[in-house]
Amino acid sequence: MYQAKVYVNYKDSVLDPKAEAIKTALTRASINNVQDLMVGKYFELRLTADSQLAAEQQVDAICDQLLANINMEQYRYTVSAIDEVQA
Amino acid sequence: MYQAKVYVNYKDSVLDPKAEAIKTALTRASINNVQDLMVGKYFELRLTADSQLAAEQQVDAICDQLLANINMEQYRYTVSAIDEVQA
Numbered sequence: 197m198y199q200a201k202v203y204v205n206y207k208d209s210v211l212d213p214k215a216e217a218i219k220t221a222l223t224r225a226s227i228n229n230v231q232d233l234m235v236g237k238y239f240e241l242r243l244t245a246d247s248q249l250a251a252e253q254q255v256d257a258i259c260d261q262l263l264a265n266i267n268m269e270q271y272r273y274t275v276s277a278i279d280e281v282q283a
Numbered sequence: 284m285y286q287a288k289v290y291v292n293y294k295d296s297v298l299d300p301k302a303e304a305i306k307t308a309l310t311r312a313s314i315n316n317v318q319d320l321m322v323g324k325y326f327e328l329r330l331t332a333d334s335q336l337a338a339e340q341q342v343d344a345i346c347d348q349l350l351a352n353i354n355m356e357q358y359r360y361t362v363s364a365i366d367e368v369q370a
Contacts, residue, residue: 205325218350221349222345222349230328230329230345231284231329232329234328235325236326237325238290238325239322240320240321241317241319241320243316243317244316254316258314262309262312263305
């Protein structure tokens with residue numbers, strides 16, 4: 197069993213409306229010491245696979261096809277083996 | 284300077300429509316080896332603060348007021364000191 201942790205966020209070139217909205221809210225709440233803010237999506241998947249490589253390849257395909265809009269978003273992930281019991 | 288990494292996701296008692304939609308899409312794509320899927324929001328903040336404790340307290344307040352809907356969502360975060368240069 198493998199566990200994948202996937203992070204998806206807008207490419208640097210894309211203006212993130214959610215981040216802008218939160219920055220505005222922070223300013224309104226007089227919170228002025230937040231220098232930078234990044235907003236993204238986070239996924240955890242548990243999957244069975246024949247090998248670490250097979251698990252990574254599948255996670256990459258799932259990111260590409262389902263979890264990220266690759267025109268505007270970028271993704272990164274980690275894949276680690278976990279015990280069946282822990283699963 | 285401190286960096287906070289914040290994870291927000293639905294409480295276990297709340298049905299997550301996004302997760303359900305992705306599970307359906309996985310099934311349609313004949314991807315049947317994904318045993319479990321969790322969907323959440325991920326934030327990275329950089330903030331100045333007088334101390335680690337002060338930074339943690341502020342991040343907690345920001346989560347509570349802005350980043351999570353505490354009726355339906357739960358959040359966790361890590362806060363670590365970072366060099367000014369790295370910032």
